[in-house]
Amino acid sequence: MSNFIVLIEIELLAICPLNRPSNHGGKLVLTASTTDSTVSTQSDSGRSERNAFNLGKSFQKLQQAVASLPPVVVVINKHSGANLILGFFIATTCLIIAVRIYVARQLRDTSPGSVADLVRRGQLRSDRRGISKPLKYEDPFNNPLVKVSNSNTSVEMCGTVYRLAPVTLTEEQRAIHQKRRSRAYQWKRPKVFLKEGDAIPPDVDPDTVRWIPANHPFATTVSDIDEDLAQNNVYQKHGVPFRIQAEHEALQKKLEALQGEQKFNKLVIDPVNAKDFERAFRTQSKSHDRAESGTQNGQLNESKPPKSDPLPENSDSNAASPKDEV
Amino acid sequence: MLSLKPPFSPHSLSPSNNPFFSFKPLLKPYFSPPQKPHFTSIKSLLQYNRKPELAGTTPRVVVITSGKGGVGKTTTTANIGISLARHGFSVVAIDADVGLRNLDLLLGLENRVNYTALEVLNGDCRLDQALVRDKRWSHFELLCISKPRSKLPLGFGGKALIWLVDALKHRNEGSPDFIIIDCPAGIDAGFITAITPANEAILVTTPDITALRDADRVTGLLECDGIKDIKMIVNRVRTDMIQGEDMMSVLDVQEMLGLALLGVIPDDTEVIRSTNRGYPLVLNKPPTLAGLAFEQAAWRLVEQDSMTAVMVEEEPKKRGFFSFFGG
Numbered sequence: 281m282s283n284f285i286v287l288i289e290i291e292l293l294a295i296c297p298l299n300r301p302s303n304h305g306g307k308l309v310l311t312a313s314t315t316d317s318t319v320s321t322q323s324d325s326g327r328s329e330r331n332a333f334n335l336g337k338s339f340q341k342l343q344q345a346v347a348s349l350p351p352v353v354v355v356i357n358k359h360s361g362a363n364l365i366l367g368f369f370i371a372t373t374c375l376i377i378a379v380r381i382y383v384a385r386q387l388r389d390t391s392p393g394s395v396a397d398l399v400r401r402g403q404l405r406s407d408r409r410g411i412s413k414p415l416k417y418e419d420p421f422n423n424p425l426v427k428v429s430n431s432n433t434s435v436e437m438c439g440t441v442y443r444l445a446p447v448t449l450t451e452e453q454r455a456i457h458q459k460r461r462s463r464a465y466q467w468k469r470p471k472v473f474l475k476e477g478d479a480i481p482p483d484v485d486p487d488t489v490r491w492i493p494a495n496h497p498f499a500t501t502v503s504d505i506d507e508d509l510a511q512n513n514v515y516q517k518h519g520v521p522f523r524i525q526a527e528h529e530a531l532q533k534k535l536e537a538l539q540g541e542q543k544f545n546k547l548v549i550d551p552v553n554a555k556d557f558e559r560a561f562r563t564q565s566k567s568h569d570r571a572e573s574g575t576q577n578g579q580l581n582e583s584k585p586p587k588s589d590p591l592p593e594n595s596d597s598n599a600a601s602p603k604d605e606v
Numbered sequence: 607m608l609s610l611k612p613p614f615s616p617h618s619l620s621p622s623n624n625p626f627f628s629f630k631p632l633l634k635p636y637f638s639p640p641q642k643p644h645f646t647s648i649k650s651l652l653q654y655n656r657k658p659e660l661a662g663t664t665p666r667v668v669v670i671t672s673g674k675g676g677v678g679k680t681t682t683t684a685n686i687g688i689s690l691a692r693h694g695f696s697v698v699a700i701d702a703d704v705g706l707r708n709l710d711l712l713l714g715l716e717n718r719v720n721y722t723a724l725e726v727l728n729g730d731c732r733l734d735q736a737l738v739r740d741k742r743w744s745h746f747e748l749l750c751i752s753k754p755r756s757k758l759p760l761g762f763g764g765k766a767l768i769w770l771v772d773a774l775k776h777r778n779e780g781s782p783d784f785i786i787i788d789c790p791a792g793i794d795a796g797f798i799t800a801i802t803p804a805n806e807a808i809l810v811t812t813p814d815i816t817a818l819r820d821a822d823r824v825t826g827l828l829e830c831d832g833i834k835d836i837k838m839i840v841n842r843v844r845t846d847m848i849q850g851e852d853m854m855s856v857l858d859v860q861e862m863l864g865l866a867l868l869g870v871i872p873d874d875t876e877v878i879r880s881t882n883r884g885y886p887l888v889l890n891k892p893p894t895l896a897g898l899a900f901e902q903a904a905w906r907l908v909e910q911d912s913m914t915a916v917m918v919e920e921e922p923k924k925r926g927f928f929s930f931f932g933g
Contacts, residue, residue, distance in 0.1 A: 419654045419655070419656055419658075419905065420654065420898055420901040420902045420905055421902060421905070423898065434920065435917055437895070437917075438895070440845070440919060440920075441919075441920045442845065442917035442918060442919055442920060443917070443918045443919075443920050444915045444916070444917060444918075445857060445915060445916050445917075445918045446914060446915045447857070447860065447867060447912075447913060447914055447915060447916065448857065448860075448861075449860050449861070449864065449865075449866070453864055454864050454865075454866075456864070457863070457864025457865075458829060458864070461822070461825060461826035461829055462826070462829065462830075464826060465823060465826030465827060465829075465830060466830070467826070467827050467830040467831075468830070469764075469798065469831055470798065507765070509729070510727040510728075510766065510769075511765075511769050513726055513727055513728070513729040514726055514727065514733060514766070514769040514770055514773050515769070515772075515773050515776075516732050516733070517732065517733075517734070517777065517778060518732075519732075521726075521729045521730055521731050521732055521735075522729030523728055523729035523730050524729070524730060526729070
């Protein structure tokens, strides 16, 4: 140890142009020297000799202090058993902390949606989830997990401290913004929609006219629905909706019309069947039976196409709307 | 990503999740034979002890718009609507996006939409048949304007919406308390149609300059059309980025737009998970920060109130020595 101190002393004096370290209150103070040698005076040389003497004394004191302390290795060897236990506890604590952090990270990374799915499916009652009581708040502004400071200037939430900054918008500022916007944005609600090429009607404000390109995918200037009819449909509260009823009535009329046509056709004398009818005069019952069976067969044959017709009509109407729109 | 779930949630403290407290019962209890599963309506208990006081005349027709797409209009509509229904108010949500329908997905009702407003106009069904009632919340109904690949005539799109709102007002079940209209993005025909019957507007914006410019334009158009009651929700706020001066603060946004604040919604990954589940964020238990913010915004909407202070993130809290043990 004494050799080490001597080495430091030699290095200090050799490497850096330092003044002799001065002793202030038992502490060694190293100060940088001026490199300009012309500044040195006789008083400085005397001071330097005195400083050298002080340095030597202080180094001797340091040597004595170090020599009085027992070496570290010896101390450790004396209390080896206690140190082992202490080291074991420290290691265990570090291990526990590491494991807890790892587990917390794992829990955070897993998706939290599974229990909510169970609640949604009706497997768990939402008010009995978990063993602890559900959180009860007075209102969403009085959350017990949010800690507000006494002076209402800061809020602590989820480990983060927030400062409450008051809103500074005044009524005057709002009015200024409204004026600015009214000057910047002049807009009138469009009421007339015209195709390209159409003339603007004379009594219409040009600012309310919108020009719609013909190939616009989501717009049409020609309304397919009658406005009054649409309004009535919206306000309808009871009964069958208009279109379904209209389709049903149209189908019924068509069926009635077809049935009427069949009866009319049968009134016309068919020369081929005339003989059958003539024969029927002689044997009325037989001809009547034949006529009935003939009409029934005819009805069955003719009723099938009408029934099948509405179906392609309906599917066509459902398919037509997207085709027309696209 | 900042973890926004409260650290003391009962979910994290339940024995099934905490490995250090896991234990198995020595004797299995006797279970009754499994009963036939039947679907029961799920009703969460009211989370709050008191109810907000309704202000203004019913029905309150509110349009939720933004101008820029993707800022969170549909999410806001779904969460505020469900939050209002949970408080006991009757709500009808109208998805006014002709062609790009999303609100039914967020609510988990996509398989239940058979009729839309277009079918009502055509006379294929009545209005009450087109309303989809949520089985979870009887006070909440959804009306979609049209199915994809269909179009509403421009000429009377706005009128049609006025008729619909009026018919809802005079229906047999009584007028709903709130009619919330989810406006499509942009300022063209869809926007004009959606804002026609509205008396109030909620402007949803994010704290970035592109959304703010569009929001300003939309605010100007709303004021031109006669809608004066316009409040703002600032969505997807990152308080850490605001602290690092990488994002505009909510007060800066308010200074630019000059609108009253209805709510400040923090950025939350739970939004995407709730979309996947078809379960709005406000129904999460325990509530997430974004869900709580939506609840507060709904409360302010009911009482026609606005925010008086915003939270600004401070320096991170200095952790004590024992916080290492707590995790």
